[in-house]
Amino acid sequence: MYKSIDDINERIRDGSVRVVTAEEMPDIVDELGVSGALREVDVVTTGTFGAMCSSGAFLNFGHSEIPIRMEKMWLNGVEAYAGIAAVDCYIGATQESITKGIEYGGAHVIEDLIAGKAVELRARGKGTDCYPRQSITNEFTLADLNQAIMLNPRNSYQCYNAATNMTNRPIKTYMGYLLPGHRNITYSGAGALSPLPNDPTFSVIGSGTPIFLGGANGTVVGEGTQHSPGAGFGTLMTTGDIKEMSLEYIRAATMTGYGVTMYVGVGVPIPLLNEDIVKHTAVRDEDLVTSIVDYGTQFRDRPVVKKVTYQELKSGSVEIDGEEIKTSPLSSYKKAREVANELKARIENGSFLMASATRPINAVKKNRPMSEHGVVRRVSEMMVATFVTITGEKSVKEAATLLLKANTNHLPVIDAENRLTGIVTTFDISKAFARDEEDRSVSNIMTRNVITAVPDEPVDLAARRLLQHNIGALVVVDPAKKVLGMLNSQDLGDLVGERWHQ
């Protein structure tokens, strides 16, 4: 048996359409079988509501008396991209306010517009014969705009990694706060209720597919940026009219220590045209596998800690190394259900019709990492290999003499096997003299917890470590903790200077 989009739209118009949410579908297929479910159900609605950083809006302001071509623009202090003709901009959700930082950003501007609040516009232009004005300050509301079109480059991930942190310090990520020693796991997405897991072959979702976006009836533009369905990570580019949106389904948010993001509600209807589509919509949380990855690593390819299903993630805990670790979502399952149910209601009441996609979305494509041609500087290239060391039983005076002679502030302390045991700085020595320490041996005054680097790591990582610990140098060591060199902040400063001069 087959159904056409026209058959389904006919039933939507005459009020006989049968719509269920993706949550209800697996049980229906179990009960009626695939062909029975195809006869009984016309449309499956999906929904998701989560942090989708890759979102934003095109705004058109209309022309002012004494026209201006706005080249630089700020909305409530948040810079919007104004390099588009004269009186348009694109405001990105993650752009941060120049005064309020991560507490207010592009997502908040969009939220304020939907709430009906006035937003301050400040813009500059160079002034030309056709656009003589050079600056403008104005206030506007959503109603004043000709267009406010949400265009989100990357929404509604097919699947997303779950996050944990294997290091010994807490980290602040776009996946939330991750406690040290993998004490928590966070994940995103509504699992089997999410749009793309219900159409993994993109047989019905394509350019032009009508969707629910932030409360408005919107459209799929096509594949999203970083679309990688071949790896299970398909994405959608979506658009909708902000004037029809509601704060129930669009919310600005801040991930502390990371930045601004926007919670977006996306719902996609899946018209059941044939048995293959029905089979896909019968997906359950236990069928969907994702990886828990270590966000503690600062490299692109994060190690996979464990593979899990959405059923396990949603259960509230996952076992790692024999320990039950608490999980929490950062997307809202309650809101995802609201999206799927609201979309269902709109189809049932005839205000939302199905349409065939005008262009298909590639269902096998894989995303590529950046092809980098610049040289990545390694610690080994920047470190100083001529350095002095001292042993722990030497006196503070001997340490001071060595530091003066070598014209340095950092003196690694080594044991008889040449292994690093501590570090003495000029500050430690001053402190020892000021406090009149009785035991004036190096081992008594040295810092034992030495911050180190390894030769083959990129200097950018080492530089960040210097900043985080507020120190002037890192000791470069091999795996056996033997000292290979010193990486000084001055040398890194020279490197940065060199970059800017190029």
Add this chain to the structure above:
Amino acid sequence: MKLMVTFDREGVQDANIANAILKSGVPVNVERAQIDGDDGWTLLDVADDKAEMFIAALRHPGVEVRIQKDAVSHNITECVDCGLCISICQKQVFSFDDSWQLQVNSERCVLCGRCATYCPQRALSLQK
């Protein structure tokens, strides 16, 4: 239950908590404390049936005792029930009910403030 004990300049001079434990024989768990020369506060956990006895023993000039109930304030208009707070909190203050709505059990809170800092919607705050 949790007791919020605050000390004024006079109250911080003596070993009031230790004395109250000895006097009442009630064991308590010190969950948080911030005390300096001028004043301070501490959050104590005590068995419900022993609380009255302990509070009586703790009554002393310069010491104020209050039962801590609504430590976490949850703004349900701002909250979108994402649940990010659930795994951040190691004291099980937060959970979902059957409909995936966030439930807040303030009585377990030890005032670390992590939930308030990391809530993406700024929907949580602490009341000390």
